[in-house]
Amino acid sequence: MTDVLAAPAEPVELAIGGMTCAACAARVERKLNKLDGVTATVNYATEHATVALSAPVPVQRLIAQVEGAGYQAREIARDDREEGPDRVRALWRRLVVALLAGVPLADLSVTLALVPSLRFPGWQWVLLALTVPVVTWCAWPFHAKALRAARHGTGSMDILVSLGVVAASGWSVYTMFGQSADAHADGVWGLILQPAGSMYLDVAAGVTIFVLAGRMFEARAKHAAGSALRALAQIGARDVVTLEENGAERRIPVAELRVGDRFVVRPGDTVATDGVVETGACAIDASAMTGESQPVEVTAGDAVVGGTVALGGRLVVRTERVGADTQLAQLVRLVERAQSAKADVQRLADRIAAVFVPVVLALAALTLGGWLLGGAPLEKAVSCALAVLIIACPCALGLATPTALLVASGRGAQLGVFIKGHQALESAKAIDTVVLDKTGTLTTGTMSVTALEAADGVSRAEVLAAAAAVENASEHGVGRAIVELAREELGTVGEAEDFRALSGLGVSGRVDRHEVLVGSVRLVRTEIGTVPPGLDSRRQQWETDGHTAVAVAIDGRVCAVFALADTVRPSAAGAVAELRALGLRTVMLTGDNESTARAVAAEVGIDEVVAEVLPADKASAIARLRAEGRVVAMVGDGINDGPALAGADLGMALVSGTDVAVGACDLILMRTDLSVVPAAVRLARATLRTIRGNLRWAFGYNVAALPLAAAGLLNPLIAGAAMALSSLFVVSNSLRLRRFEQAEVSTVEHSAHSAQY
CATH class of the missing domain: 3.40.50.1000 (HAD superfamily/HAD-like)
Known part of the structure; x- marks a missing residue:
């Protein structure tokens, strides 16, 4: 990658590899924010970092900073391929191998624990042979990330998992050749509290299986959570038929379109990019962009948006925006950045997760020492310490907020x-x-003139021509309505000199050497002084009926009042x-x-x-x-x-x-x-309810589970299952937001913005 300077105005998006919990995300964020001119937000759920730069910083420097913390980073290009499916497949392969070896291992371990008489010479070696591929190749992602974190003096959830698997396997190998290997569990309840005679090979394999399954389902959930955004990004057309000056048609990739080009949209075609209809008329299906179920009719002069679909008729559209400037591209970036942003409640969870791992390691050491000082057998002390290591997974805490916000x-x-x-x-x-x-x-914002009252001695055509000439330079809804009426009645509209817009009040100008003022009665009274009683009475009646009244003054005399209506x-x-x-x-x-x-x-x-x-x-x-x-x-x-x-x-x-x-x-x-x-x-309310539920579970789970594990009331294998299920619960609870429904849309309206008099 070239050492390109990122523009301060454009945030840099980085894909972060190697993160396994919220503590990892917090660590990367702290590292990036140590650089001058850098404000970074790292999202564990999306595995992205959004880096805002107040000064030019080389992208390679950002990547080096992340790698210095023990993680991988790369810049995200707009056309980057989605990596979610690849990660799911990789985890699935390891999970399959772990299941093929782990299930027979668990069955054999339970059987030999409950019925010691079935033990045969060398049974320990059979268990060990089934365990080795699970705790080595299958669990290698945890070991590799734990080693990387340890080299950089940082803690992560993988350290807890890796230590638990290694300690369980090592202790089992030790006990295989001692008298403790001949011990057995006291029935099913004894098996739940302490597995096969302090042989923790099934625990090591079981924890690996549970964590791999949790990671795989978590990766699938992340991929599913972003499906709406990916669908939005993919609705655009891939190629387009352009119209040459000589009328010939030519099909080109959308990326080659330029502003000012004309392109053809036929029935069923996706509008290639944002533009204005030059010729033709048809209904446009904008449901993919807006969710509205009813089509919108467009004709010459109307704007169309890329990603919408023509339902009937042929359109010729002149391109106004292309590539990253289109509304679709801007909205996709908007959602991507929103998903990478971090809510206040998540920052609290990140701060807790950042200190969680060292606290758990200390608690595991205290548990081991406490049981030994209390006179408990070494096997019991090791079992309790292992349970503490394994169950204390901060994944649920790290996923509680970002997954819900992502969905x-x-x-x-x-x-x-x-x-x-x-x-x-x-x-x-x-x-x-x-x-x-x-x-x-x-209201729709589309005004129309419903009545025009002129003063005695003033012709309707004269007033309308003067008012329309001044309003012709205005983009205001009221002005457009007056101009439209003038075109209908007079055929043409003149031009005003010295046009001036009076924000929120009206407009003025000179038409055929006459000073013309068009605006609210408040403006006219301020500028002119009085409104003739007849016109003022009519104005009051119109306003009582809900119409907007606009007065017209020519050369200092109020000579007419318009009534306009805006449809609700x-x-x-x-x-x-x-x-x-x-x-x-x-x-x-x-x-x-x-x-x-x-x-x-x-x-x-x-x-x-x-x-x-x-x-x-x-x-x-x-x-x-x-x-x-x-x-x-x-x-x-x-x-x-x-x-x-x-x-x-x-x-x-x-x-x-x-x-x-x-x-x-x-x-x-x-x-x-x-x-x-x-x-x-x-x-918003549904999302915040989901986040609160997730956090209650994540905090409550650790508050309840850690004392139970330290007290020796949880088998390490049960602890591993509970740890994996806690993360799955948080993710699945967040995914319920995908079923959030909006009330049925019954109408479709055309609206236009306008300022008010």
Whole structure:
């Protein structure tokens, strides 16, 4: 690998080999963080390290630092092959050999322990012959990693396993030639407490089998936990039919597409990359990207996203983003980094696991010494010390949090909830208030003019032409609605000079040497002073009915008022009801007037409304709620929502939102159906419940098992089985999150973001 400097802005992803427990992950993390300019997070479940660099650091230096700690590392390329299946197969081969030798060994050991009269000359050597391949080749991964850790003066779970296997085997060889080899267990209960006459060969083989099985199922579970992310990464097209300038078609790999190229999408084809439809119309299935079951109709001028599927019709699409810049690639990286991130609760578990191994070694030594000082036979003391070594596996503790978070982020991606960091899940669990933006969030954001009232002596066409000319330079939803009406009625739209956007209030400009102002009544009153009584009366009536009123002033005189309506999303009322059923307080935040805001709030079931808030004040409104002791989630989509999203405890941005909104949020909601909001909250709660259950088991298991082992109440073989089963329990409990379901999506809406007047 060349000694390339990693760009400070782009985190380096490393695959870490040789980690066997959370203590290993904590050790690698500490080593990396000792380098200047490095902030590293190591995840035991994913076996990845995410290294953020505040200064250029050679990638080879990072790898050398990891190797100096006794582990392997390599940089992860974007096209790296998944290693999970290879690891599972390698573990499976060792497990098969261990079972073929270990099962007869266990049967023979139990039989000879219960019925000593069946012992034959040289029976010990038969047991030893069956044991050797298990405790050498099959257990070699544990021995190799234990030796590597010992060379670097560090502890790991493999040291406990390797010491247990070696000690059991060595003690058995010693006792084979002594009188203690003739001892036998006192019935089945004696066998459970102490195996065949202090012959621990079956214990050594059994522990190897249990740990290998646990590692194999753990590797399979990790692979399964990342299946949602892999499926997301693989939905993209592999090749594409491009359209040349002369109309000829040519099939090329997607990697060769460039911005500005045109490509063809036929029925059943996967859209190759992000672009804009030039010609054609069809329904697009976006379920693989967003989880929405209903197709979306697109036509010329509409944006399409790579990874979606055309259901009918032929499209010609002009490429806008390729490769790593596409929405699909960005979302995959988003989930990968979220899975590599570390929650606060996991950091606590890592700190405990880091000191766990030396504590266990000390406890095993104390157990051995305590039994010997108490006058117990050497066999009993060794048995108890072995049980302590074997049962004290910190794997369950290390897997408790990251496996649940890994599964949750993958399942969330399938449902259209993209988690930018695991802190978002912890925040989502704690929220008690949900603030929802109105325009573009609770409503579709697509405004339409429902009425136009002109003052006496002013023609409708004159007002419409002037207002549309000014609004033609605006991207605001209200402006687009006025321009669309002008095109329908007048055929053309003029251009304004000296255009000026007044954030959250309106726009102004000069049209045919006339000064034109279009905006809220509040703006007009500030700039002009008064609104004619007739127009003001009509404006009040419209706002009472839930419409947005916009006034038009020409040369300092208010001469018309527009009424506009924004359609409430069909899913809004159901989503609000579900949020309230979850015990959450709901608040609507909008820059619209009080009457319109109240009408929309009543329609969707929200009682609390904060209206007529300028974009700059939205974050202040969030801050006031937090000052009251509320834990606040903000749901928005527009540029003006960015500060509020960033200021909330949890920011949720609809995918229709702008880059500013998406960049400021914690969760990206890919659905236009608002049921995704309560679904995200329920997923977070389910994940945190799973993590708490995992940690209770992991801590409780060690708290209960270690004293039992030290007291001589656990056979080392039983201890090995319990250790393996504890890890399997944690992993299988986390995998239940794969079955998390979102409420059925009943509608699909087209939405567009807009700021508010």
